[in-house]
Amino acid sequence: MKPILKITKTELRQLFFSPIAWLIIVIFAFQTGLVFTSLYDGMVRRQLIGWKLWSATFSTFGGMQGTFTIVQQYLFLYIPLLTMGLMSREFSSGSIKLLYSSPLRSRQIVFGKYLALVIYALVLMAVLAVFSIFAICTIHKVDVPLILTGLLGLFLLTCAYAAIGLFMSSLTSYTVVSAMGTLAIFAVLNYVKTVGQDIEFVRDLTYWLAISGRCDTFISGMITSEDLLYFLIVICLFISFTIIKMQAARQKRSWVINSGKYAAVLVTGLMLGYFSAQPKLMGYYDATRTKTNTLTKSSQEVLSHLKDGMTIHTYTNMLDENFWIALPESYKIDVDRFKQYQRFKPGIKMKYHYYYHLTDNKxxxxQYPTLNGDQMIDTLTKMYDWKFDIYPYKHYSKDVELEAEKFHFVRHLKSDNGKEAFLRVYDDLQKLPSETEITAAFKRLVIDTLPTVGFLTGHGERRSDGEEDRGYNMFAQEKSFRYALINQGFDFQDVTLDQEIPEHIRILLVAEIRKPLTEEELARLNRYIAKGGNCIIAGEPGREAFMNPLSEPLGVSFLPGTLVKPGKKFQPDLLLLSPTPQSTKLAFHFRNIRQNEQLLPLSTASALQVSTNKGFEATTLFTSDSTGGWLEQQTTNFIDDSARLDPQAGEQEKPWPTVVALERTVNNKQQHIIVMGDADCFSNGELMMNRKDVPAANFNFISGIFYWLTNEELPVDMRRPNQPDRSLNLGKTSWAISKAGLKWLFPVLLTCCGMFIWIRRKSR
Incomplete structure (x- = not known):
């Protein structure tokens, strides 16, 4: 050990007595200061104008533009300058002969020089630690473990770069060639992940070997055994290569033996890497305070019930607009989308199938209006040079029915116990399913009976498959719509009253009855409610005669007239409502609506009258405004006529209930009923409406009431603890002083320190 430390001491002396090492440190500190102060500038300004920050720690160090993320992108530029002369100068000066003739072993020489590089890497991390300590002192409730894991990742990355640079320096006596060779190896390790992605075993090795993005998990606050072992294996790999090179130059042996040593080390490293990347052998540690890199408790609970094995079959229609999502060249990227799930269920299998069938790809x-499917796929195959097998749909039609999916990109989740579910992509900017939709699909595999929503039909009600503006297709069963019930874990079916309502209906939706119910039909509805069935009753102005026979026994009446609030921007019969404080007791979604200052648009809404003598506990969720609005009794045409308050007609400014929740205990279970004075807020037209300066709450409202109606079963609760680090302990003046110190004074002090040591060395 002593010879190694002596070599290390000698190398450190040469490093820190040369201007290049200090120049790297100063430039590194200055660049880091520019990035760090720029990010802090933005946060300080936002805080000064009263805005709340979101996870100041992660915003400063992680994400797409965080300090550690940017440092990672240019760190590779410094290392070749540092390592290019480490061994090369020994060859060019001839001092290598003295080392060879000394009793020192090759590995002692290599370890001594590499240890000097590791210590220099620690110095670079110390520079980053200065900015980290400043953040720890100035961010309120800072997430310290997130910063520490980021520093660990950058340190390991620097050490890996140093090992590569050391090896390249041992290959030549020319420092420039050594530096260029090091950069070339870095380029290869970045590019290699694209090699052989259509060959199963090869893609596992090449994807593992890639160094790009390896530090991302550390920067995000996550330590995985795969990434940790990757850096250790790469370091050992290139140090071993350097030792073999030194031994080969010291002891003349045939090139076959030397090549065999290189091959043995390489194969051993690749095999270790291959097995370390297998999901069943991987370990994880989420260092963040709120476990942002880990599935939510709800998702973990769903996976805990998945006792049988399962396979995710991905069906890609190469004529669909989303064919690019899971191409063979993107296989590993696509598999990583389910990495958090494989952490808790490592037995999940992934299989990919490519087919073609005409679909609605506009x-x-x-572009090819006259071509049939065979001609179109032949043209695209030649155009994109696809070399993988693409079959006609009939090849898979016995395994899966995709016509109902309109032959779009879809994943077919299949459990070993025979249960199935579909996981789709969506027609929005995000495209890919989030944890909410993935967990909802997984949940279909672990529960025996899904919550089924029944849509009452036969009396002009809104239909679940209605695609017109007033229809409910988007809200209920539009498969390309992320928030549709079908994508949130619900089943649905139409219900008629010519027979008893089925027992498995968990929620019955009665939306705007337009024809009178017969006594027998009303009796069937009442029996469903009397047995404790949950339901949503949504009316519209002018339908009181049809709705009240159903709602009045529950203690809620639809009143004649239309609620109005005249204004300059919108028609008077459009209400923009905030939830009441009491609504937050039902579901957390209503608290989110209030906190985010969202508004629920109700177009042509009826007022409700609530009595409390029917055995239900009533909670008013939304009311009309107390000023400027009233229940209009006379005007019905709000385009040509104007609504005017007429006290003589009984109109008065006052708040009217518009959405009411009813609750009682029936047969030892809680019965939940929602009564609404508007049926349009679920409609296709309203869900797709985008009004200027109106942050609509429709989606949160829908999620909230169904969450309450299913006793918090669906939609899956994806809440995480709030990030507490949302403010800085800094004012404008203190930041101005700190900014100057971090951006200018700190690099200047390092420059002075380097010059002092260099001048002192020269004087000696």
Whole structure:
């Protein structure tokens, strides 16, 4: 050990007595200061104008533009400058012969020089630690473990770069060639993940070997055994290569023996890497305070019930607009989308199938209007040079029915116990399913009976498959719509009253009855409610005669007239409502609506009258405004006529209930009923409406009432603890002083320190 430490001491002396090492440190500190102060500038300004920050720790160090993320992107530029002369100068000066003739072993020489590089890497981390300590002192409730894991990742990355640079320096006596060779190896390790992605075993090795993005998990606050072992294996790999090179130059042996040593080390490293990347052998540690890199408790609970094995079959229609999501060249990227789930269920299998069938790809159909499916796939195969097998749909039609999915990109989740579910992509900017939709699909595999929503039909009600503006297709069963019930874990079916309402209906939706119910039909509805069935009753102005026979026995009446609030921007019969404080007791979604200052648009809404003598506990969720609005009794045409308050007609400014929740205990279980004075807020037209300066609460409202109606079963609760680090302990003046110190004074002090040591060395 002593010879190694002596070599290390000698190398450190040469490093820190040379201007290049200090120049790297100063430039590194200055660049880091520019990035760090720029980020802090933005946060300080936002805080000064009264805005709340979101996870100041992660915003400063992680994410797309965080300090550690940016440092990772240019760190590779410094290392070749540092390592290019480490061994090369020994060859060029001839001093290598003295080392060879000394009793020192090759590995002692290599370890001594590499240890000097590790210590220099610690110095670079110390520079980053200065900015980290400043953040720890100035961010309120800072997430310290997130910062420490980021520093660990950058340290390991620097050490890996140093090992590569050391090896390249041992290959030549020319420092420039050594530096260029090091950069070339870095480029290869970044590019290699794209090699052989259509060959199963090869893609596992090449994807593992890639160094790009390896530090991302550390920067995000996550330590995985795969990434930790990757850096250790790469370091050992290139140090071993350097030792073999030194031994080969010291002891003349045949190139076959030397090549065999290189091959043995390489194969051993690749095999260790291959097994370390297997989900069943991986370990994880989420260091963040709120476990942001880990599935929520709800998702973990769903996976805990998945006792049988399962396979995710991905079906890609190469004529669909979303064909690019899971191509063979993107296999590993796609598998990583389920990495958090494989952490808790490592037995999940992934299989990929590629087929073609004509679908509603408007761009493709417009470009090739005369081609059939066979001709179209032949053209695209030649254009994109696809070399993997693409079969006609009939090849898979016995295994899965995709016509109902309109032959779009879809994943077919299949459990070993025979249960199945579909996981889709969506027609929005995000495209891919989030944890909410993935967990909802997984939940279909672990529960025996899904919550089924029944849509009452036969009396002009809103239909679940209605695609017109007033229809409910988007809200209920539009598969390309992320928030549709079908994508949130619900089943649905139409219900008629020519027979008893089925027992498995968990929620009955009665939306705007337009024809009178017969006594027998009303009796069937009342029996469903009397047995404790949950339901949503949504009316519209002018339908009181049809709705009240159902709602009045519950203690709620639809009143004649239309609620109005005249204004300059919108028609008077459009209400924009905030939830009442009492609503937050039902579901956390209503608290989110209030906190985010969202508004629920109700177009042509009825007022409700609530009595409390029917055995229900009533909670008013939304009311009309107390000033400027009233229940209009006379005007019905709000386009040509104007609504005017007429006290003589009984109109008065006052708040009217518009959405009411009813609750009681029936047969030892809680019965939940929602009564609404508007049926349009679920409609296709309203869900797709985008009004200027109106942050609509429709989606949160829908999620909230169904969460309450299913006793918090669905939609899956994806809440995480709030990030507490949302403010800085800094004012404008103190930040101005700190900014100057971090951006200018700190690099200047390092420069002075380096010059002092260099001048002192020269004087000696």
């Amino acid at each position: 761009l493709l159909n417009k």
